[in-house]
Amino acid sequence: MGKKLKPTQNFAEIVFNDPVLGILLVLPLLFWVLATIIYPLFNTIYFSFFNIRYIGVPFQPVGLTNYKYVLQDPSFLLACGRSALWTLINVTLQIVGSLVVALILNQNFRGRDFIRNWVILPWVLPTVVVAIMWKWILDPTHGVVNYLLINLGLLAEPIQFLASPQWVMPTTIFINTWRWTPYFSIILLAALQTIQRELYEAAAIDGASTWNQFRYITLPVIAPVLSVVALNSFLWSVNIFDTIWLLTRGGPIDYTTTLPIYIYKKAFQEFRFGEASAASIVMFLGLLLIVVVYLRRLFRESEEEGL
Amino acid sequence: MKIKAFVLGVVLVLLGLTAWAADPVELVFWHMEARPNRVERIQEVCERFNAEHPDIEVVPYVQSWGEIYQLAPAAIQAGRGPDFMLTTPDFLTYVKALGAVQPVDKLIESLQQEYSFIQSALTPYYFDDHYWAVPIYGMDFVFWYRKDIFEQAGLDPNRPPKTWIELLEICEKLKASGVVEYPIAVPGAIHMATDQLIYTLMTVNKAEHIFGEDPNEVIFDNPHTVEAYSFYKQLFDYSPPGSAAWAWDEPRTALFTGQVAIVMEKGHYLKGWIDSTDLPLAYLGCAPIPVPEGGQPGTIYYSNGLMLLTEDLEKQAAFNEFLAWLFQPEIMSWLIHMDPGFFLPVTKEVLYSDAFWDEPTIKEKVAAVVIQIDYSEYGKLFGFTRETVNPNAGAIAASNILAWVAQQITVGGLPPEEAVKLGAQRIEEVIRE
Structure with missing residues (x-):
């Protein structure tokens, strides 16, 4: 001063x-x-120790009962399984997909600038628009996808993309991946553009194959960005609520009821805020553990590499 | 100088008193009729009341049904809730649990004397020895069908099915005729649309009670409910693929575009038909819900009501004045014509008034409106069929349990007996303390 x-x-x-x-x-x-x-967060922790049916009504302390109930609830365990599957496939597809798109957009070809500008469109669209659009596109009766598949002779009966247990999870994963991949690809493209051309030229002179150039030049340089992308993709995927809710409301039956949907249903459909809070805290602790382990490993690797 | 000061003082006091006297009692009114035509009409109704009653100002705010369960408790707790608001019986149990709803027995009594309520509109709002809301308009399910498609398929367009057996026969004939690939559209998503169709089928099959006389006794699992679900499954098999994800809009689109010939739904199809098709209204047929052998006339019926939240006595008196004004047949008809043919009168005075019937759409489809009104007398609402209501009844509707059971059958492939058993367990789970 x-x-x-x-x-x-x-x-x-x-x-x-x-x-x-x-x-x-x-x-x-x-x-x-x-x-x-x-x-x-602290409020949720506090609520998780009470039997709260309706917000604003006096509530009774129940100790760890909500946690005990949630951890023994088969629906909660199934929701955990679905969340794990949903996240794993989403993260894998988003990372691989965004890397492929970024590598393509990093090449010189006609129309590249146009595609670079417009590739982000799925991410820019509001979720509600995405959901309504895909619901109509995939509708077995009115939708264009089934119409084309049937008229091309590839299908005899329409596929119930959002109404059959076999198709609903792959379909929602596809839509979510379609939505988020462009965003991550733009981030990876920015990382790719920091790599000096001379490195590739030198490698080519030394006889390195395209795969080896990718493995020993591209991947190490973009690895830190890729790690952050993976972390974001993981956290955003596991927490996705709106897309699933707008597409399926967790159905058919409970086939797309992931943890966020389970928590929402507990709180706002069954009006069991105490149990919903307990489930939220369990989910939070699980995520925290994964993120801490991941970040510690990431920082250790950075330190070992002297970054 | 003293005189001047005195006169000035008197003038100021008088001005202050005038300002105080002119300050109207403000009533904040939340409603969830978010469609533009309804928003506009409710606004007009309030403005007209305000113009005729300078001492009261009713200020309407539009909310959404999708968010009101979260918004209302938060606002009420924060002391920023409305003075009165629109409700359904389900939502009422939810808000009542907050201890924020005022009983309206005296108001109901005076309106009853003057305008005579239709009993089925009042029933769901009476429990725990009090009336908790004033019904303002009702709605129920009827059988909509395309007369032109019936005719093309060689069926008599003026003979809609009266029984479940006849309905299945007609579906079969429609399908065999090739005029439509799918005779009927039924919603199947885990959604209120599916809940309400299922419950309509339950009422005509004498399965309207979900609880016993003891509101904690779940009697959902019974042969009548199983039969209703079995029949639903038969209809579902005639419905277009993907119906398991359908709610309100898809069956309506399917009927209006002629993809199907039959849908069971509420009365807003009249206005919907006029707004979204160029076809004559005469093509749209309406009939009561078909009944099984040994069944009873019935439908799902519920009324939207106004519940009073404010504890301020002056505001309560203003609310009473607003309701007394609103219930005049001419005003009430004007309000419920915001969606002609959909919202039904809840008092006999409106029902027998020219003001209600003197509306172009209603005039053109008198028969359809009469059917809806006639059947509202037999109407029921799940969880609200007894004098004592389970305090968690609203959670059954909010959780869409009836639709969830339907999906166990249509998507999960369970026999109706097992699915209904699971449903009963789920209801017990939802209402447990």
Whole structure:
């Protein structure tokens, strides 16, 4: 405060040398995080120890009963399984898909700029538009996909993409992957563009194959970005609620009831906020564990590589 | 100088008193009729009331049914809830659990004396020895069919099926004729649309009670319910592929485009037909819900009502005044004509008034409206068929358990007996304390 700045000092140095200023700058963000994440989180933890049927009504403490109930509820365990499957396939498809799209968009070809501009469109569309659009496209009676497949002689009977147990999960995964892949591909494309052309030219002179160039140049350079993309893809996929809800409402029967859908149904359909809170906390702890393990491994690798 | 100050003081006091006296009692009114024509009509109704009653100002706010379960408790808790709001019997049990709903016995009594309610509209709002809302308009399921398609298929367009057996025979004939590939459209998604169709079939098959006289005794698992689900499955097999994901819009589109010839649904098909097809309204036939052998006339019927939340006595008096004004046949008819043929009168005064019948769409399809009104007398609503209501009855509708059971049969391939058994377990699970 009141210090005269040296002409060569940059902003980071000023903040580093003045901790009070640093704290003041961080304070709004800290308050925001406290208000929107920490407070609701502690509230949810608190609620999970009570039998709450309706918000606003006096409720009774029940200890760990909600946790016991949730962990023994077959529907919860099935929802965990579905969430694991949903996340695993989504993350795999999104990473592989976005990498392929990014590699293609990193090449020189006619129309590249046009595609680069428009490839992001599925991600830009509001979820409700995506859901309505795909519901109509895939409808067995009115939808264009079944119409084409039947008229091309590839199908005798229409496929019930969103109404049959066999098809509903692959279909919702496909739609979610279609939605998120462009976003991740743009991030990976940005990473690819940081790689110097000279590296590839030198490798080519040394006789490296395309695969080896990808393996020993491309992949190591974009690995940090890829790790972040994988983490984002994981967290966003596991928490997806809107797309599934708008497409299937967790059905048919409960075949697409993943953990977020299970929690929503518990809270807002069965009005069991205590149990919904307990399920949320179990889910939160599970995710926290996975993320901590992943980040520790990531940081260890970075340290070993001297990054 | 003193005189001037005195006069100025008097003027200021008078001005203050005038301002105080002119300050109208504000009534914040939440409703969930979010379609543009309904929003507009409700706004007009409130404005007209406000113009005629300068001492009261009813201020309508549009909310959405999709969010109201989360929004209402939060707003009420924060002291920013409405003074009164639109409700259904299910939603009422939810808000009542917050301790925020005021009984309206005296108001019902005075309106009953003057306008005479249709009993089925009142029943769901009476429990725990009180009336908890004032019904304003009702709605029920009827049998809609395409007369032109019936005729093309060699069927008599003026003889809709009266029994379940006749309905299945007609479906078979329609299919065999080749005029339509799928004779009927039934919703099958885990959605209110499926719940309401299933319950309609349950009522005509004498399975309307989900609870026993003891509101904690679940009697859903019984032969009548199983028969209703078996019949639903038979209809489902005649419905287009993908019906397991269908709710309100798809069957309507299928009927209006002539893809199917039959749908069972509520009265908004009249306005829907006019708004979205160029076909004559005469093509659209209407009949009561077919009944099984040994069954009873019936349908799902419920009324939307207004529930009073404010504890302020002055506001309560203003609410009573608003309702007394609203229930005049001419005003009430004007309100429920926001969707002609869909919303049905809940008082005999409106029912027998020219104001209600003197509306072009209703005039053109008098028979369809009469059928809906006649059958509202037999109408029931699940969870609200007894004098004592389970406090968690609303959760059964919110959880779409009837539709979930239907999917166990149509998607999961379970026999109706097993699916209904699972349904009873799920209801017990939802209502457990």
